[in-house]
Amino acid sequence: MNRILLIEDDAETAEAIVAELTDRGFEVQWAGDGIDGLDHARASSPDAMIVDRMLPKMDGLTVIEALRKDQFRTPVLVLSALGAVDDRVRGLRMGGDDYLTKPFAIIELVARIEALLRRPTDDRKTVLHAGPLELDLIERTARRGDRELDLLPREFRLLEYMMRRNDQLLTRAMLLEEVWNYKFVPATTNLIDVHMGRLRHKVDGPGEVQLIHNVRGSGFVLRSRQ
Amino acid sequence: MHQVRLIRSSTFLWALAVAAAFALFVVGLFTFVYWKLDDYLIVRSDRMITTQIQFIADLPPARRIGAIADHLEQDSRGVQYAGLFDAAGTRLAGNIDQLPRELGLGGVVQGVRLDLRGRPADQVPIVRAIGKRLDGGDVLVMGRNVDETREISSVVGEALALGLLPAFSLCLVAGAWLSVRAQKRVEEVNQRVQRIVAGELRERLPEGGTDDPFARLAAIVNGMLDEMETMINALAGVGNDIAHDLRTPLTRVRLALERGRTHAATLEELQDITDKAIAGIDQSLAIVTALLRLTEIENNRRMAGFGEVALDEILREVCDVYEPIAEDKLIGLGVVIARNVQVWGDRDLLFEAVANLVDNAVKFTPSGGRVELALEAEDDTALVRVRDTGPGISEQEREAVLRRFYRSDTMRNTPGVGLGLSLVAAIVKLHGFRLIIGPAPGGQIEILARIGRTGRAVTRRSRTMVHADAD
Numbered sequence: 001m002n003r004i005l006l007i008e009d010d011a012e013t014a015e016a017i018v019a020e021l022t023d024r025g026f027e028v029q030w031a032g033d034g035i036d037g038l039d040h041a042r043a044s045s046p047d048a049m050i051v052d053r054m055l056p057k058m059d060g061l062t063v064i065e066a067l068r069k070d071q072f073r074t075p076v077l078v079l080s081a082l083g084a085v086d087d088r089v090r091g092l093r094m095g096g097d098d099y100l101t102k103p104f105a106i107i108e109l110v111a112r113i114e115a116l117l118r119r120p121t122d123d124r125k126t127v128l129h130a131g132p133l134e135l136d137l138i139e140r141t142a143r144r145g146d147r148e149l150d151l152l153p154r155e156f157r158l159l160e161y162m163m164r165r166n167d168q169l170l171t172r173a174m175l176l177e178e179v180w181n182y183k184f185v186p187a188t189t190n191l192i193d194v195h196m197g198r199l200r201h202k203v204d205g206p207g208e209v210q211l212i213h214n215v216r217g218s219g220f221v222l223r224s225r226q
Numbered sequence: 227m228h229q230v231r232l233i234r235s236s237t238f239l240w241a242l243a244v245a246a247a248f249a250l251f252v253v254g255l256f257t258f259v260y261w262k263l264d265d266y267l268i269v270r271s272d273r274m275i276t277t278q279i280q281f282i283a284d285l286p287p288a289r290r291i292g293a294i295a296d297h298l299e300q301d302s303r304g305v306q307y308a309g310l311f312d313a314a315g316t317r318l319a320g321n322i323d324q325l326p327r328e329l330g331l332g333g334v335v336q337g338v339r340l341d342l343r344g345r346p347a348d349q350v351p352i353v354r355a356i357g358k359r360l361d362g363g364d365v366l367v368m369g370r371n372v373d374e375t376r377e378i379s380s381v382v383g384e385a386l387a388l389g390l391l392p393a394f395s396l397c398l399v400a401g402a403w404l405s406v407r408a409q410k411r412v413e414e415v416n417q418r419v420q421r422i423v424a425g426e427l428r429e430r431l432p433e434g435g436t437d438d439p440f441a442r443l444a445a446i447v448n449g450m451l452d453e454m455e456t457m458i459n460a461l462a463g464v465g466n467d468i469a470h471d472l473r474t475p476l477t478r479v480r481l482a483l484e485r486g487r488t489h490a491a492t493l494e495e496l497q498d499i500t501d502k503a504i505a506g507i508d509q510s511l512a513i514v515t516a517l518l519r520l521t522e523i524e525n526n527r528r529m530a531g532f533g534e535v536a537l538d539e540i541l542r543e544v545c546d547v548y549e550p551i552a553e554d555k556l557i558g559l560g561v562v563i564a565r566n567v568q569v570w571g572d573r574d575l576l577f578e579a580v581a582n583l584v585d586n587a588v589k590f591t592p593s594g595g596r597v598e599l600a601l602e603a604e605d606d607t608a609l610v611r612v613r614d615t616g617p618g619i620s621e622q623e624r625e626a627v628l629r630r631f632y633r634s635d636t637m638r639n640t641p642g643v644g645l646g647l648s649l650v651a652a653i654v655k656l657h658g659f660r661l662i663i664g665p666a667p668g669g670q671i672e673i674l675a676r677i678g679r680t681g682r683a684v685t686r687r688s689r690t691m692v693h694a695d696a697d
Contacts, residue, residue: 101515103511153546154546154547180543180546180547182543182573182574182577182578182581183574184574184577184578184581185512185515185516185519186547186581186585187582187585187586187589187646188551188585188588188589190551191547191548191551194550194551194554195547195550197550198550217501217504
């Protein structure tokens with residue numbers, strides 16, 4: 001069972017997050033301020049942390065910096081009401097951590113925490129497998145069983161990302177950030193859906209078992225196990 | 227209180243300091259003059275008594291007594307002294323009582339104390355004197371009182387003091403006047419500022435007709451106040467817009483929830499209502515998020531996140547992201563890149579700006595139309611152009627589209643928060659680039675960027691585009 005430390009000063013938000021994560025099988029510990037949170041983190045070394053940026057006594061980024069100085073490598077998801085045009089936030093992303101702007105959908109938070117916990121382990125593999133799918137990163141070819149998939153470069157990148165994180169919920173924002181490597185909110189809200197529609201059309205042929213699933217109101221999953 | 231402020235005011239203190247420095251200078255000058263004068267007079271008197279003693283010593287002994295008497299008689303001011311003594315030291319002639327003991331007889335002038343005939347011992351003056359032993363063994367002494375140098379010095383000193391006093395007073399008066407004048411102006415500024423603080427945003431500082439530093443400062447502050455007034459007014463307008471735009475979806479949410487609470491009979495119905503409510507809240511949040519983001523960009527004067535950004539790459543990737551959407555709408559989306567260009571900026575923000583322009587173009591171009599992205603480069607400027615076959619932006623609307631929440635009347639029913647172009651304008655401004663909106667029909671928006679690191683305001687080419695200038 002994954003243990004998660006939540007450092008958040010607003011009790012109601014914290015309660016909702018704890019309830020949701022507990023339902024999903026996480027063991028959640030809650031700290032209400034920065035100092036308390038830092039102590040908890042040092043004492044129990046959780047598998048992942050969710051840290052609010054503005055905390056009483058010690059702000060969230062300072063807590064993280066303090067932990068990093070002590071060589072704690074726990075992945076962190078930072079929550080904030082502030083925007084993300086900030087170099088300290090950029091630093092977080094570069095360090096492998098993640099950032100979520102308040103207000104957020106709870107499912108987005110869960111998806112990101114799961115992504116942080118399940119980092120793709122082997123980056124050096126040149127051929128990826130997920131169920132009947134096979135992706136050759138060197139030849140740039142994709143197959144489903146015996147069927148060759150004719151993918152555009154952007155579709156190839158999208159499928160690669162989804163195969164690295166199969167059976168995991170991927171939200172639209174995550175896909176946009178990770179596949180195109182830009183952090184922005186498109187005015188056209190169904191932008192990712194259109195891309196996903198194209199990819200699904202090629203991956204899931206007529207009569208085949210559906211691999212790419214749309215999770216209503218939250219995002220997409222590539223299911224390798226049926 | 228007023229007097230204390232006057233005395234403490236820096237202008238006055240400076241005047242006081244200048245006056246004190248001036249006084250010190252005059253005192254120094256006086257000392258110098260006195261010292262030089264004293265020196266000169268002593269040298270002159272020494273030369274005189276040396277000549278005199280020589281003259282009398284050269285006379286035959288019989289005539290010396292008479293010559294001394296004559297010499298003393300001619301001195302009406304009583305500053306000359308002479309005495310002739312025999313070898314035993316007995317006075318033979320002159321007004322000196324005794325041969326002064328400390329006086330050498332080698333013919334060198336010395337300052338000595340002389341005992342004078344007919345004067346009490348405590349009034350013995352210090353004089354310059356010279357002694358000489360004559361052939362017969364007699365001793366001749368000649369002297370001269372140099373007290374007159376002190377008189378001359380005191381006259382000069384008085385004259386300087388008389389000059390010093392008015393100058394000193396003048397300094398103080400000038401200092402006081404300047405100080406009072408400055409304080410009056412500060413007080414006037416203070417009153418106006420108080421009115422501004424109280425909410426009278428139209429108030430301005432008095433600039434006056436002169437070109438003194440104070441007037442220039444007032445002009446600078448007035449410029450700042452102009453800018454702030456515009457901003458505050460804009461902000462007030464935004465407040466109204468937000469209230470209006472938020473009220474619509476929130477009202478819908480409220481109605482849906484109310485109806486759901488009383489009418490929903492099954493879990494499915496309740497979930498349906500909840501979904502609608504969440505969608506409404508999401509729309510409200512999108513507005514707030516977009517606004518916060520806009521403010522964040524506008525306020526972000528630090529350019530810490532800036533680096534070399536390849537514009538050509540950004541254009542290709544924006545095209546890549548929007549291609550499927552355009553295809554679905556049967557719109558041709560193409561990108562033409564004349565040359566690869568690097569600019570100094572924020573990669574994410576520039577992507578967002580171009581993406582917003584393309585998003586708008588695709589949204590407003592009718593089916594079967596075309597959206598074209600182009601990157602041109604010339605000398606040190608780059609031009610990103612987004613052109614479409616849509617209706618474009620009419621001249622009257624050009625400024626309005628950059629305002630927050632503007633949506634043209636014909637587009638009321640098109641989804642969107644209405645902050646897209648304001649966001650683009652803010653990003654472009656942050657980079658020191660220019661946004662140029664082309665004439666309708668047919669949409670055309672350009673971002674004029676400066677190539678390389680020295681990215682500040684671009685002016686050269688924009689002058690020829692005044693007509694379409696909407697920055």
